[in-house]
Amino acid sequence: MDIYKIKKGLNVRLAGEAAPQLRDVKQAAEYALRPGDFCGITPKVLVKEGESVLVGTPLFVDKATEKVKFVAPVSGIVKSVERGERRKLLSIRIQPDSAQVSKSFDVTGYKTMEANTMKSLLLESGVFGFFRQRPYDVVPSPDVAPKSIFISAFSTMPLAADFNFVVQGQEEDFKEGVAALSRIAKVHVGVSPHQLNTNILPMNTSNVEVACFDGPNPVGNVGVQINRVDPINKGEVVWTLGAEEVLFVGRLMRTGKVDFTRKIAIAGSEVIEPRYAQVTIGHPLSELLEGEVKETNYNLRWINGNPLVGEKAGKGDFLGAHVTEVTVLPEGDDVHELFGWIMPRFHEYSTSRSYFSWLLGKKNYRLDCRVKGGRRHMIMSAEYERVFPMDIYVSYLIKAIITGDIDRQEALGIYEVAPEDFAVAEFICSSKLELQRIVREGLDILRKENS
């Protein structure tokens, strides 16, 4: 097994990490699947209000090919098809039955299946929708064969769910999932040094390669791992899949049924008892967090995901499809701090030594969501490069995206990156640029230009 040591990066230590305990969550009154969670698709709705669906019944497909199906995570009755401006599909809401019924898929002989049969099975069952491809970080086109499939079996993001805990009791699902994927293309699994002696290894499959990555965040990002193992060139396509979504594949293979339940971490400084919860995707956040969050006289922010990559959620939002943790932090819009540019500010975290974080050792910080500065042009140099463990000139790439210079973006390696890879750089940016948004928009434009 190859071991990659990576130095660049930054572990942000936040208070409120989830303890390895699992709590049960009652079935919610309503579940929702949001097309917005699946980047790069244009949904075409297949169900009507009032129709009853099983777990695994397609709710919408991608208009481009009509092959990629997105299926119901629960069985019940379609309560509403929510549309926004210009009839944009926002979500499909399902009122669940008390007894859950799943659609069955034919998985006979999955261990020896041909690549195309396996692909059709994944497309049919809705699991394919969870894949993402590089370039562009979007749902892949099923007609283009990938060079390889990359899976990162750990996350180094702050407050992220620990896959070691999540996978407990589901090791077989994980292994079977990886084995099934290896029928389609070569699978690369990235593990952390802590996972070397756990039950997810060894993988006794010929078309699977495991590599160990040791280093600070964002080493758990699959993009970093691809860049080290086998960087993507223009014209190549690599699929990626979240480790927890490999479990969906494994369950499908072993039972013939899809099961979209996850163990997600509920974490953050404002959570009373941070721990894990077993829920199905699309669960309403308000029901999930009920009684779990501190009563405060200041505003809180719910985040669908971790504080670096996750999306700010409203009170009526639902658990995102790719989300592995829900975090709650103080919003901070009611904090009034005097003379921040000169005060020592011991409670604030910074990688800059103009603060005292370097003195305070391994303190877990309770950070709020203020931007803590005004937007500027890029002033400091080599700031991003310090935490960006890929062989890419980050600030030059960002500038090429801002100026819309597509040739230069290509030359500087935009095909290798996804917005999440820029999260740490965005965190430390002293000019407070929204790097992830810039990269996302750049990728979207590039994809349009290239299609």
Add this chain to the structure above:
Amino acid sequence: MIKKFFDTIRPHFQPGGKLQSFHSVFDGLETFALVPNTTSKTGVSIHDAIDSKRIMSFVVIALIPALLMGMYNIGFQNYKSAGVEATFFEMFFYGLIVTLPKIIVSYGVGLGIEFVVAQWKKEEIQEGFLVSGILIPMIVPVGTPLWMIGVAVAFAVIFAKEIYGGTGMNIFNPALVARAFLFFAWPTKMSGDSVWVSTESWFGLGRQLADGYTAATPLGQAANGQLIEASMTDMVTGLIPGSIGETSVIAIAIGAAVLLWTRIASWKIMLSVFAGGALVAALFDAFGAAENVSAHLGVCQHLFLGGFTFGAVFMATDPVTSARTEKGKFVYGFLIGALAITIRVLNPGYPEGMMLAILFMNMFAPLIDYCYVQSNINKRAKRMKQE
């Protein structure tokens, strides 16, 4: 309380209010007093507490030792030239009185322009000038008239910064552009022997010196083929004639420590400026023409004299105008050091080469970066061809 104050006066500055045209000023002052509590909308929810305000403030802090030492030195030079004994405080306060108007003019003119531009472009006021505004008085001779400083600052802020798009977009270091503007517009006031010592008495402090009193900087002496009078100790502590902030190596070293520790300045640039300067100085010492005094100053004197240390620590490391690639920084710094000493030695018209060397390399920094970025691009292209 301060928040309440801002809340009460805010309506006047909002669109439709009486003082609408001072919106950017209000905004600037508010963010100066209170950390803005806007929260992130997309992307990361949490942010590092560092921002450009704090970075710029720390550069100013790093400059303070050199500024204080410069003030003391102004008094010291004046009393020394008059041949009068004086206490430490008399010397210091004399220097303070002479320097303060320059700082006020520099900030007044520069920030005034910045406020107007920010208002016009409907942007926030950028804090870049906090640093330039203090740098400019520190790199001019003490005898520079205030109006010249004002004109130079206006020129630098408008033509070296704002026309490029403001802080972060400029090619040349604004403070050095101001210095260069002064140097070429009024050469007699910027060099020679009569501008380095303050000759007037203010508020009973200092002594009126005779008209036409001259005191050359050590480098000026060397350029004229004279031997340098100043001792090594004076050079290190900074008790020699020179621009206000540049003389004391110790004070600048304290500033350098602050900048390096906070990682605001790049150690790569700083180190390589000294390396480049030392190497070229050593070469000239070994092979230079015998009659050229500047060539035989030796490494230490070259590095300690004139604006070399000050430029290396505070000007070459300006993140905006220096090379932005990590390897490029070594090249950039090395060439600044080497060029500065070369100009000093080979061009008797310019006793000091640091200003020109840095401006010159500011111009070439993008080219250096281009080479390194291009090599990354080529590597990627090559990788593609192989497969």
